[in-house]
Amino acid sequence: MKRRVPLMMVFVVSLFMVVQNFVPLDEWNWIYQFLLDWTMIIGILSLLLGMWSLWKVHTQKIKRKSENYGYSFITLSGLILMLIFGFFPGSGGIENYWYRSFFYYIMVPIQATMFSLLAFFIASAAFRAFRARSVMATLLLLAALVIMVRFVPMGPLSPIVSDAAGWILKVPNLAAKRAIIIGVGLGAVATALKVMLGIERSYLGRD
Amino acid sequence: MTNGAMKKQSLVERLQYIDRRIIFAFIAVAVIVPxxxxAQLKEKTTPIVQAMFDNVEGLPEGSRVLLSYDYGPTTAPEIQPMVDAMVRHCAERKCKMYMMAVWATGHNLTGETIEGVLRPDFPDLEYGVDFINLGYKAGNQGLIRLILVDFKTMYSTDANNIAIDDFPMMENITSLRNFDLIVSFGGGFPGIKEWIQFAGDPGNIPIGGGCTAVGAPNLYPYYPSQLVGLLGGAKGAAEYENALIIAYPKYEDYPMAGMSLMVSQTVAHIVIIFFIVFGNVLYFILRARGMTKEGLGGVR
Known part of the structure; x- marks a missing residue:
């Protein structure tokens, strides 16, 4: 019963979603709307679950005095402070001065710095890894060079390089990407069918 | 490697194992100095960006454009210039702009556009009449799917908690189908792909996009049938700015963020290309001297 009820719910709901997509009837609109409301409710609850998980992981780290547990204090302080700034009565919500300041002066520089570091690591990795060691590596190297060179002003050569880069992006890249997208799509359909028919049950947990 | 071993190495071998901090220094100078x-670097507008521009240019006055800020501070330096350029264009076309975010970090970035572009350069535009900030809502693709059917279920107030029905521009907005164009900025999840899958295709709504240069190749397959146009990275922003300058010459001497970034990006690319070519020259010299393929490394 513990497993049969969820399996039946999944089957009925997923069958309805498939059928309503191909047979759109006005009478089904309210059921569709009802189910969409539930996706939102579950989405918002998962946000709370995420916060609870974050809280639990970091409080345990602090209790056990795990390695670098000091960072857990910072994480939890950020969580608590942003909640207070956002929810405190009369604080102005997300337009609150402190909320905005924390976002612009702490979160923005931290995230921007992390992403900016990529430029440095890409440069050193390119020097190390982009070697014409084999035919395939040489092809990769040439493709990468053409894509990068298109950013460089080269006078009369620029249109030729730009066309070559465009060809790489629109022909081999597009073919590969489309194949991946179609493959992923077919895989998603197969997985959805497995879930719907109760073959794939990992979402139910181990109990 | 011991000091003794280092002394025996030739100059070419030592250059092969160049300290990565030297490369970092080159990149820092290449990015910071420009x-x-x-300086600004004009970019010739490519067809995929021109298609996006032409789509906005073809919108009649009063058209409704939904701008979704689906990015965060990590990618803001690349994406914010294209958002600013498109908002400027929409304002020139006298379109109604609806700003929202399916990323929590996107909400605050809408303020960047409002305070950085609309307030100083278009003081005549009125909040709630010409543009509105609807803020962030949780739900990812579920949110998109829901507002395709019923917009006001999720957006009963704007970002400042003012009832949506108090704003004249929200009249007759019942679903995403009421918008003439949706533009999603940000190539992550949820982003352009989800807007196509859950709004553009089922609702038959034109979708445009702006994303990082890294994310652009993943979205090319959707153009032109499912995406009306795509701006990829700082180059896409600079190309859009170039199209804007051609159509509206008053922006000729205007500081454009995308064009400024292109100088840094171009110089950084030259440095990277130089190091790649340099690394390969060293590699072939060492191979010619009889070193094995496996023995040739790179930076430390």
Whole structure:
């Protein structure tokens, strides 16, 4: 019963979603709307679950005095402070001065710095890894060079390089990407069918 | 490697194992100096960006454009210039702009556009009449799917908690189908792909996009049937700015963020290309001297 009820719910709901997509009837609109409301409710609850998980992981780290547990204090302080700034009565919500300041002066520089570091690591990795060691590596190297060179002003050569880069992006890249997208799509359909028919049950947990 | 072993190495071998901090220094100079100089680099507009521009240019006055800020501070330096350029264009076309975010970090970035572009350069535009900030809502693709059917279920107030029905521009907005164009900025999840899958295709709504240069190749397959146009990275922003300058010459001497970034990006690319070519020259010299393929490394 513990497993049969969820399996039946999944089957009925997923069958309805498939059928309503191909047979759109006005009478089904309210059921569709009802189910969409539930996706939102579950989405918002998962946000709370995420916060609870974050809280639990970091409080345990602090209790056990795990390695670098000091960072857990910072994480939890950020969580608590942003909640207070956002929810405190009369604080102005997300337009609150402190909320905005924390976002612009702490979160923005931290995230921007992390992403900016990529430029440095890409440069050193390119020097190390982009070697014409084999035919395939040489092809990769040439493709990468053409894509990068298109950013460089080269006078009369620029249109030729730009066309070559465009060809790489629109022909081999597009073919590969489309194949991946179609493959992923077919895989998603197969997985959805497995879930719907109760073959794939990992979402139910181990109990 | 011991000091003794280092002494025996030739210059070519030592250059092969160049300290990565030297490369870091080159990149730092390549990025910082052009930004300090403040130079701008014009980019010829490519067809995929021109298609996006033409789509906005073809919108009649009063058209409704939904701008979704689906990015965060990590990618803001690349994406914010294209958002600013498109908002400027929409304002020139007298379109109604609806700003929202399916990323929590996107909400605050809408303020960047409002305070950085609309307030100083278009003081005549009125909040709630010409543009509105609807803020962030949780739900990812579920949110998109829901507002395709019923917009006001999720957006009963704007970002400042003012009832949506108090704003004249929200009249007759019942679903995403009421918008003439949706533009999603940000190539992550949820982003352009989800807007196509859950709004553009089922609702038959034109979708445009702006994303990082890294994310652009993943979205090319959707153009032109499912995406009306795509702006990829700082180059896409600079190309859009170039199209804007051609159509509206008053922006000729205007500081454009995308064009400024292109100088830094171009110089950084030259440095990277130089190091790649240099690394390969060293590699072939060492191979010619009889070193094995496996023995040739790179930076430390």
């Amino acid at each position: 930004l300090l100089i403040g």
